[in-house]
Amino acid sequence: MSQSNYDVRIALVEDDPLLRKEIFYHLKETGFQVFGVANGKSLDELLITEPIDIFILDLTLPGEDGLSIARRIRHSIPKVGIVMMTARGSTADRVKGYESGADIYLYKPVSPEELTAGLHSLMRRLNMGVLNKRWKLRLKDRSITGPAEWQRAILTNSEKVLMVGLIQAPNHTLENEVIVEILSQRSGSEDMGKRALESLVSRLRRKLGEISEPGSDVALKSVWGVGYQLCIAVDIEP
Template identity: 45%
Template sequence: MKPAINQIKIAIIEDDVILREELSQFLQSHHFIVHEVNNGLSLGDLLLNKSIDVIILDLNLPGQSGFEIAKSVRATYPQIGIAMLTARTALVDRIKSYEYGADIYLPKPTPPQELLAAINSLARRIGDTKPDGWVLHAQSGQLISPNDENTIQLIAVEMLLLKALAQAPNHSLESESICEILSEQLAMETMTKRSLENIISRLRKKIQPALDGSERRIIHSVWGTGYQLYLPISITNS
């Protein structure tokens, strides 16, 4: 089911504090739920915890560029609408933005009513695109195999583990980072590497029976470092 337009949840990724706050106040006045972050790393943390329908994204950001963020979001959250809002107006930037996953490209300054119309347009599209491959439903904790042939019910720690790896660069994280993420998200005592190994072992056994012949690896151990996710997973917050 598509969310009603006034229930749309928006993330603004903008490092200009004044502009970010102005956009947030304007959108909240139109009854949107708005979250503010200033870089790609903070957006990643937000997506681990919140359901987001549309992101408003600047190109010039500290750390990851808007291009890199758009590419990552589009690969992992194909249902999220992406609106570029940037002072960069060169044709090459517009083309590259669309190639990296943007739905709409708006130059700064854009009249607030035009931005509102763009978001409403994206809201009408949300839910129309069905992800290919494996889909992780973050709210229900269900992992759905391609063509909806198998549904695997995950416990919270398994869902968070898959979500963290799916969002990570190259789908790879060090063991220490995974333990920190899971400990923080689950509000538990520090998770040990041994506990993490046990969780991954159980998760592999859960998923293995649903694999087809072309899929051999689920989560691969990277010797001396951590783990890499090989199963192609997109995430939906439904």
């Protein structure tokens, strides 16, 4: 079991319950943190509250297919890894998979050893690049840091929960009602009204503003009639 696997959080999207269970337990035994869901809707619900590093997507899913899910994940969370699994083996299907944003394209039935090797290869690739130039939200100490050493702020638990939700949400945007639900379920706080939510967002916006470069755009903005949008790229760390 690789110790480094413990820091990697995987979302497995597979509608076949037996196959999902088989892959889920293999990855758990290998040391990964795994969340198994059956479709795109369940994945969206998961992403509201859980930071994910790598997505394993079945190509053929009920409702939204794997290609569509991969495209919007790649658009909203560019730095994650995406593994596509499918029984389709044509060149055209492979090209579509890569064009949708997949990093690795595996054919079913996928052996556990091949899947693990592919994930380790992808992990090595994800560790490359200029990730240190991005913002980072560290869950353990509830801190958010920018590219420069002086850009650091400590968040409250509610602010941390809100940031995780915004980072993982499509287009980094959450509706007011969804934010209230997330905070009520995850932070242990009581149901909050509109004024309390505005106060929370105001405090978080001020903290982000204080550690942003002078003249930079607003990091957290209001979306009229909807809710709030995070306007900076943030990576989540354990």
